[in-house]
Amino acid sequence: MSTHAEERQPLDRTWVHKQWRHVRLWRRFLGQAVVRETHYRAHFLTTLLVGLVQLGLGIVPTLLLFGFTQQVHGWSRAEVIALVGVFQIVTGLMATFVAPNLNRMTAYLTEGELDGVLLRPVSSQFYLTLRWINVAELTNVASGIAVLVIGLVQSGIRPGAGQVLQAVVLVGCGLVLLTAVWSAMSFLAFWLQSVGPIGVVFLSLVEAGRYPLVFFPLAVRTFLTFAFPVAFATTFPVRAMAGDLGWGPVALGIGLAVVATLLVRLLWRRGLLTYSSASS
Template sequence: MQQALKHGLRVGRAVVAMALIREAQFRAQAWTTIIVGLVEVVAEVAPVLVIFSHSSRVNGWDAGLVIAIAGVAEVMTSLLATFIAPNQSKMTDYIRGGQLDLILIRPVASQPFAALRWVQPAEAWGVLTGTALTIIGLSASEVPVRPELIIAAVPGFLLGLVAVALVWTNLGYLAFWLTSVAALGELFSALLTAGKYPLAFFPRAVRVIMLSLLPLGLATTIPVQLLTGGVRPRLLLYGVGLVVLLAIITRVHWLAGMRRYSSASS
């Protein structure tokens, strides 16, 4: 077990190192990504200011907390764009072009390697801007933040992030059955914008979806509520259960796809 963990860490370091080398070769593109990220931060704040231009609170939320959620959503989106999106966009090519063969013959665990093989470091810039936006929003909020609840909020965010990543990964695995999943990936990327707003802004049915099938609320709204004492930390148990369930589904989905996969050499 320990040896496998060390091997996995070595593979992870190699993947990140290669990604940094690629980014260094395309510095102009990296700077463009960073500039676009800054513009997107401004674009995220503008709708919030419009919504609260005539009221100090909407559905129990003030402008500061909504900005904080937008910041957390920016962190989530950036991490997904860094580690998950570049791999899911290639899943169709892996399967239809036979490139999956090259992954399967490597001396590494094929499922996590296929899911995390490509990294886009420039997208990680949004983690900094999103964190700054979260701090600004919490500072401007009328609701006091209890620092000790950070211990619950950070794991809550990580659970939500992993849950969303697993859902996206399962969409990519549909390439074993469909000709292309590019449209599904684009649709999922568009749906991520819903995480920038509190769950209270949506109808009840949508809230249920955003806490289960598309757990954006678990990654954005819930962490902010944990920070402000809006929900109890025991909600983390639900997050753990959801992640475990999604992990099992993801593993079963991958194994089913492997049974269906026809090697390019066959």
């Protein structure tokens, strides 16, 4: 009787159970990362100082540009400072949760580490994308929030609850989209063996998110919205908080994030079909 009852369990319950297992596993990863960070306090302070220097270097061009004018393409200095804050938050989150993993992709494939991952009773893509966490990079997220608040106050923007929700959802979509793009580029290691230079190209392209989308020519704007969608992570959230966006771009961002996730999943499976154990 019990066997038949188990067979009749809905598939969605099994799916939810598996996803919850991944959540619990990720919480364990986070706990291990915090413990590691307590043993290397100098690393925490170094990351904080480097992040503050990078943030300052990101604001300097804005101050120089607006030293000669009050607005550029409808953006004030304070609004661009808020944008720099959002950029710092996004890059800080990626440096915390994404970069430590995707930067290891070449090693996973060429040194045989993927063999052990494939034997684990969890999604191999989940494990390789979210296993390692660099807690110290959260200091950059905190400094980004501070800069964002300063920029909003100076610009006189007072976003309502709906506008804040739009901005948060857009940042989430932007993070998913950028992670999907970086993952797709990293998964090319199945065919190229080494993707170190590709990671450098990705980080260079992300730098475009420091500036409003309208600062670029039309062709570049299209590229930064659909091909390399950094606009969803930086420009669009600030515009949403300013009340200049409706729910249309939010829905577009959600749709693109779902499609990108599915495509990356297909690419990962296709890569696994071509993978031959590095230890064999």
